[in-house]
Amino acid sequence: MSPLRGKASAVSGRVSKVASGKLFVLIITNFVDMVGLLMIIPLMPFYAREMGGGGFEVAILMSAFTAAQLLSAPVWGRFSDRYGRRPALLVGLTAACFAYVVFAYATSIWLLLLSRVVQGAGGGTVGVIQAYVADSVEPDNRAKALGWLSAATNVGVAIGPALGGVALKFGRSGPGLAAASLCLVNIFFAWKFLRESRDMTEAHEKKPRAPRTVIAHVITHPGEPAPRLIWIYAIAMGAFSGLMAILALFLADRFGVSKDKIWIFYTYVGVISVITRAGILGRMVDRYGEAQLSRIGLALLATGLATLPLARGYFGLAIAVALIPLGTAFTFPCVTSMLSRVISSRERGLYMGVQQTFGGLSRVIIPLWAGFSYDHFGKTVPLFTSAALVFATIMLGLGIDDGRKAAVPITSP
Numbered sequence: 001m002s003p004l005r006g007k008a009s010a011v012s013g014r015v016s017k018v019a020s021g022k023l024f025v026l027i028i029t030n031f032v033d034m035v036g037l038l039m040i041i042p043l044m045p046f047y048a049r050e051m052g053g054g055g056f057e058v059a060i061l062m063s064a065f066t067a068a069q070l071l072s073a074p075v076w077g078r079f080s081d082r083y084g085r086r087p088a089l090l091v092g093l094t095a096a097c098f099a100y101v102v103f104a105y106a107t108s109i110w111l112l113l114l115s116r117v118v119q120g121a122g123g124g125t126v127g128v129i130q131a132y133v134a135d136s137v138e139p140d141n142r143a144k145a146l147g148w149l150s151a152a153t154n155v156g157v158a159i160g161p162a163l164g165g166v167a168l169k170f171g172r173s174g175p176g177l178a179a180a181s182l183c184l185v186n187i188f189f190a191w192k193f194l195r196e197s198r199d200m201t202e203a204h205e206k207k208p209r210a211p212r213t214v215i216a217h218v219i220t221h222p223g224e225p226a227p228r229l230i231w232i233y234a235i236a237m238g239a240f241s242g243l244m245a246i247l248a249l250f251l252a253d254r255f256g257v258s259k260d261k262i263w264i265f266y267t268y269v270g271v272i273s274v275i276t277r278a279g280i281l282g283r284m285v286d287r288y289g290e291a292q293l294s295r296i297g298l299a300l301l302a303t304g305l306a307t308l309p310l311a312r313g314y315f316g317l318a319i320a321v322a323l324i325p326l327g328t329a330f331t332f333p334c335v336t337s338m339l340s341r342v343i344s345s346r347e348r349g350l351y352m353g354v355q356q357t358f359g360g361l362s363r364v365i366i367p368l369w370a371g372f373s374y375d376h377f378g379k380t381v382p383l384f385t386s387a388a389l390v391f392a393t394i395m396l397g398l399g400i401d402d403g404r405k406a407a408v409p410i411t412s413p
Contacts, residue, residue: 022136023145025193030129031152032186033093036179037119038160039167040103043175044112053109061109061116063364068120070360074211076125077353081346085132086196088125088349090187095122097183104176126356131349134340142340143290144282146333151277158270214347214354225342225400230355232393233335236298238362239386240328243305245367246374246382250308253379255317268318269325276329284330291400294334298394301327306387309380327390338400 045058053061080088099119106112130146137145167178218227251257251265284293304323311317336355343351366389370382 022195023133023148025190025195026129026132026136027149027152029089029093029186029190029194030149031156032182032189033096034153034156035160035163036096036100036182036186037123038157039164039175039179039182040100042161043164043168044116047103047106047172048109048112051107051109051112057109061112064113064116065120065123066360066364068117069123069126070357070364072121072123073126073353073356073360074215074350075353076128077131077349077351077356078211080125080128080131080349084196085128085135085349086190086194088128089132089194090190092122092125092128093183093187093190095119097180097187100176100180100183102176104173104180128349128352130336130355131340131352134337134348134352135345139337139341142337143285143293143333146336147277147281147329150329150333151274154270154274154277158267158274211350211354211357214350215357218354218358226339226351228396228400229335229339229342230351230358232294232298232397233332233339233355234358234362235389235393235396236301236328236331236335237359238366239305239389240301240324241363242366242370242382242386243308243324245370249374250379250383255314265321269321272322273325273329276326277333281329281333285334290334290338291397293330294338295394295397297327297330297332297334298390298397299327300324301331302387302390302394303327305383305390309383 044061048058048061076088076092095118099115099122102111102115102118106115129149133145133149134142163178164175167174170178218230221227222231247265248257257265284296288296300323304320304327307320307323308317311320336352339351339355340348366386369385373381373385
């Protein structure tokens with residue numbers, strides 16, 4: 001090996017080690033954040049009912065988080081493009097800490113609503129986290145890294161409710177204060193170990209566009225690569241959320257699954273999701289590439305949604321349900337990774353935030369349709385509707401390359 005080649009290899013190794021370190025810290029930060037969030041989410045309806053709220057008030061509380069998140073996501077993305085990913089993430093975590101304290105001492109529905117709005121506004125940093133990964137990891141490994149990130153999120157989803165139940169033994173304010181304490185530790189951890197991923201010299205050369213400009217561009221130019229990927233992500237995410245909105249009702253009505261057994265199906269989905277994202281996704285990306293694997297994922301997701309209403313018996317149900325987390329695990333990391341390729345780093349955070357806005361909007365609209373159609377048109381209608389939407393996104397994705405051979409990312413106009 002020549003000295004020059006050896007030096008280049010050593011530099012590449014050091015860069016890879018730094019990127020791995022950033023990714024590890026980011027995964028830990030995201031995991032702890034998700035644990036804190038899930039410590040309080042399952043308790044929210046019970047707290048609301050104790051304060052005189054009904055089903056409608058609970059629905060408002062749950063949707064308030066998504067609404068605040070989808071409105072704030074592009075703003076956080078633009079902020080991170082301009083001032084850095086690290087400050088945006090730290091401010092978001094601080095907002096979450098404040099929201100947990102409000103939740104702990106809330107004595108009215110209005111205070112619960114305030115905690116949800118603040119939590120959702122801080123949660124708009126999801127796109128920032130994705131941009132952080134895209135900045136820190138070389139393009140060919142972004143889908144794998146995003147898979148690891150979402151796997152850690154799913155583990156947090158599984159652990160959080162149990163910890164919230166333990167904290168409840170210390171009183172009504174226990175879960176909120178425990179989540180706030182965990183968040184404080186997380187803020188210190190991120191401040192101490194998380195390093196900025198943006199080239200701030202480049203960031204100040206030209207201001208990123210306003211979020212509304214990019215949102216309008218996605219709507220008016222759906223045929224371009226970046227808007228197409230955002231639409232694929234949003235529609236598939238909404239279809240999956242539509243399923244989750246009525247899954248418990250469907251399983252109870254069709255298979256007689258009771259409330260003390262429903263956790264089995266959610267755990268089953270969660271375990272498959274974690275195993276796929278952490279252990280299988282990377283090898284599948286290497287074999288098929290992100291573009292083809294995303295289409296495979298969409299096909300699996302659509303097939304699972306379409307066959308779920310046709311399942312007879314628990315064996316058929318288990319197969320149909322298994323296709324859904326497989327599909328989402330292959331789809332969302334690959335689509336997000338491809339989006340990071342076709343957008344310059346100068347606007348990466350902004351576009352990731354806009355993707356979360358469109359995804360958040362679909363997570364509101366499609367579940368509302370799922371619940372309405374389940375009650376009025378038949379129990380299988382929302383599942384078949386979601387399946388048709390996902391199948392349509394496969395056509396939308398045809399012709400989009402994963403850009404593995406591209407030397408320079410395409411900058412959206």
